[in-house]
Amino acid sequence: MAKAKQNNLTLTKVKKQYKKTQEKADYTLKDGLNLTVSPIFPHSEIEKLIQHMSEQFKQADENGIEITEKFTYDYVLFLCIKHFTHLGKEISDKFEEQIQQMEWLVDTGYFKEIVEDVFMQTEIQKVFDKAVEISSKFLFLEKLTQQMQTNVQSLELKNADMISQLGNKIVE
Known part of the structure; x- marks a missing residue:
């Protein structure tokens, strides 16, 4: 009887998976504009996103700003846009400015298109799972x-x- 071949984890396999998390892809939006995205959300970047959100919400609480569940949901998605697209270079780190920038993305339809058509839902789910x-x-x-x-x-x-x-x- 032949012995089953073991499929052991190796650093070579880890490195191959890591490289996938560092890849960038260009996506053409409906209006013809290009967006560079990270198709796979690296765990380390997800943790930075959650840390960023935590700091912003703490500051908002100190300033008496009430955070609703719907806003939290939308804000997590906005931070995905910040952390996993080239727009992150332009999106502010200041909470009040981010709220304005999120409104721009929502009102122009880009927010919905990026979240629903560009990002893989499995990657967004990883962010929410980590937050939970x-x-x-x-x-x-x-x-x-x-x-x-x-x-x-x-x-x-x-x-x-x-x-x-x-x-x-x-x-x-």
């Missing part, structure tokens, strides 16, 4: 921290009672 993963880890850590604080407070109360009782015995 990070968010759920954050919520878990937040819950864990709250539970730990509750336990510490409970221990402090128990210790205070013991110390008080010890103090009373010493005085007697």
